[in-house]
Amino acid sequence: MWSRRSSRYRPDASGLEELRGRRREQESALRKARRQQQLVSKRLLREDSLVNGDGQAGVDIAAEPLSEQELFVFRQILQLLRDVQRGTEERKTLLSRLRQGLQQKETQQKFVRLEGSMRVLIGLFTSSLANIQMEAARCLHELSHSSDPTVAEACLPATSYLLTYLSGHSVEFTELCLYTLGNLAVESDAVRKQLLPQGIIPALASCIQSPHVAVLEGLGYVLSQLLQAREAPTKIIPHVNNVLLISQGIVSTLVLLLLELASMMSKAVTEGLELLICPLLRCLSNLLAEDETEGCKVQIQDERLLVALFLFMQYFLQQHPFLVQECLWLLNNLTADESIFCSAVLTLDLIPALLQLLPCSRMVTLLALTVLCNIAEKGPAYCHQLHQKAVLPSLLSTLALSDGQVVGQSLELLHLLLLHLPEAADDFLSQAGLQALEQHQDNPQLQERVRALRETYFQPAAASPISRASASAAVLPSS
Numbered sequence: 001m002w003s004r005r006s007s008r009y010r011p012d013a014s015g016l017e018e019l020r021g022r023r024r025e026q027e028s029a030l031r032k033a034r035r036q037q038q039l040v041s042k043r044l045l046r047e048d049s050l051v052n053g054d055g056q057a058g059v060d061i062a063a064e065p066l067s068e069q070e071l072f073v074f075r076q077i078l079q080l081l082r083d084v085q086r087g088t089e090e091r092k093t094l095l096s097r098l099r100q101g102l103q104q105k106e107t108q109q110k111f112v113r114l115e116g117s118m119r120v121l122i123g124l125f126t127s128s129l130a131n132i133q134m135e136a137a138r139c140l141h142e143l144s145h146s147s148d149p150t151v152a153e154a155c156l157p158a159t160s161y162l163l164t165y166l167s168g169h170s171v172e173f174t175e176l177c178l179y180t181l182g183n184l185a186v187e188s189d190a191v192r193k194q195l196l197p198q199g200i201i202p203a204l205a206s207c208i209q210s211p212h213v214a215v216l217e218g219l220g221y222v223l224s225q226l227l228q229a230r231e232a233p234t235k236i237i238p239h240v241n242n243v244l245l246i247s248q249g250i251v252s253t254l255v256l257l258l259l260e261l262a263s264m265m266s267k268a269v270t271e272g273l274e275l276l277i278c279p280l281l282r283c284l285s286n287l288l289a290e291d292e293t294e295g296c297k298v299q300i301q302d303e304r305l306l307v308a309l310f311l312f313m314q315y316f317l318q319q320h321p322f323l324v325q326e327c328l329w330l331l332n333n334l335t336a337d338e339s340i341f342c343s344a345v346l347t348l349d350l351i352p353a354l355l356q357l358l359p360c361s362r363m364v365t366l367l368a369l370t371v372l373c374n375i376a377e378k379g380p381a382y383c384h385q386l387h388q389k390a391v392l393p394s395l396l397s398t399l400a401l402s403d404g405q406v407v408g409q410s411l412e413l414l415h416l417l418l419l420h421l422p423e424a425a426d427d428f429l430s431q432a433g434l435q436a437l438e439q440h441q442d443n444p445q446l447q448e449r450v451r452a453l454r455e456t457y458f459q460p461a462a463a464s465p466i467s468r469a470s471a472s473a474a475v476l477p478s479s
Contacts, residue, residue, distance in 0.1 A: 095124065095135035102142035112143070112154035122158050130169055137165075137176050144183035152188040159184065159194055163203045171212045178207070178218030182225040192229055192236070200226075201239045208250045216257045217276065224279040242287055254284045255305055262308035265315050274320045277312060281326040288333040300334065303344040310353050321361060328357070328367035335374035342375045342382060351389040358394050362403055369398065369409040376416035383421040391417070392427055399436040404445050411449050418457045425457050434458060 098121075101107050111117050124136040140158055143151055162181050168174040181200070184191045200222075207219045226236050261277055288300075309327045316323040334341040345351065357368045372391065376383050391413075398410040417424050428434075437454060440446045 091124070092131055092135050095132065095139060099135065099139045099142055102139055105146060105148070108143055108146045108151050109148060112151055118154055118157060122161065125158060126161055130173075134170075134173055134176075137173060137180070141176055141180045141183070144180040147187065149188045149190075152184050153190050155184055156191060156194060159191065160198050163195070163198055163200060166203050166207055171210075171214055174207070174210070174212075175214045175218045178215065178222050182218070182222040185222065186225045186228070189229075189231075192226070192231070196235065196239060205245060205248055205250070208245070208248055208253045213257070213260050216253060217260070220257055220276045220280050223283065224275045227279045227282070228275075246287060251284065251287055251300065254280055254287075255300060255302055258284070258308050259302075259304055262311050265311055274316060274323055278323055278326055281312075281323070281330050285326070285330040285333050288330070299338070301340065303341070303348070305334070306331070306341060306344050306348060306350060310350055313357070314353070317357075317360070321364070324357065324360070324364055325367060328364060328371060332367060332371050332374065335371055339378050342378050345371075345375060346382065346385045346389075351386065351391070355389075355391065355394045358398055362406060365398065365401075365406050366409055369406070369413055373409070373413050373416060376413060376420065380420040383417050383424070386417065387421055387424050387427070392424065392431060392433075396428075396431055396433060396436050399433075399440075404443065407440055407443075407446060408449070411446070411453065415453060418453075422457070429458065 102111060121136055121139055124132055125140060127133045127136065140155060140162075143155055146152065159181070162177045165177050166174055168177060181195070185195060204219055204222060207215055210216060210219075226232060229236060258277070258280055261273060261280075264273065309331055313324045313327045331341075335345065345354070354368055354371060358365050360368075372386070376386055395410055395413060395417075398406055399414075401407060414428070418428075434454075437450050441450045443450075
């Protein structure tokens, strides 16, 4: 008995475990690459950053370690900063000098060991004077960029203020607080452990409503750093309330942010974007799969998202193939129930690009086939266009593979095409399709499905109108 395919992508236990294993490998590789400085894992916002000959911003100004004499001057700066009678401009100048010194690793380590240094800095960070507060925030940001966990942990007293100031007085200040939080979270377990009870998830949720792209990008960066933590599945993700996030408009915000990131792909500076894009794709995909019984049905109407997804897949296919899987998983959830995106994939002529992914890795092939099944399931008009886009030759290639799951998904796509477009059977036979099926007739997992396909669509009587009508009632068995 044939059984209908699930409308959502839900791999069987072995497939799911393999996917989880691959994700663990990918995330482990990301962490390793970050440690080897192959990927940008921290963001540094500086007014005095340089631009190199390749057009890449963010090159640090070289700074020499502090001598003992300079360290003595540092202590004097701290003493002067303690003096509340000092004028605002003088204190701002002193903080600017402090910030420049903190651009050097050894200076950062010496500074946090100075008695009372962090207390003074955080006191200025909580100042009621906006320019003093901003300059102190820049000093904290320099410290957050340190690769030394002890420096990050010295900033622990500042985290509650950083969260509070996410609703700050300016876009620049909010952005600075977000990137500082993200930098601190990536290096220190103690920081992440403190941020959760302090309410980082609700604080980040409040940023979703911001109309400013810079804030939304900072939000994506913090999320990416939190989700890369090894304890994320058990200690961070359970704090997320999907219903609350959806009610606050996170879906449209995520879509707009992905569109903004896609627009940056044509620019020279794209290094590290995958660390922003990946968690955004995963969050949006999971929200789309949210149980409708929770009263949070999600609908997206912006077809530009499809173009963004295919742009990401094309750009990252060679260097970061894990991102292709994330894009396809989101594409699957977009096309599973809503015909609008199935139509858009066809009208935007994205089928050829989708077919080009079939020879890639096993999981990419499975997900691409699942998306094609989502489209074919929508009926005769959709199958007719798939047939015109030369899906059958690509399908014959996947049927020639030895992987049982890939072949099983290929059989399902073939069934849907023949169910809604019976005349495609002649083309399938003319391209040696029957021989492609016969090579799997002795496979215990596939032989029943192969036999049913042959009996339903490729018997001599299958050409009659009566048999065509009976074929429309057939449903594929589950794998």
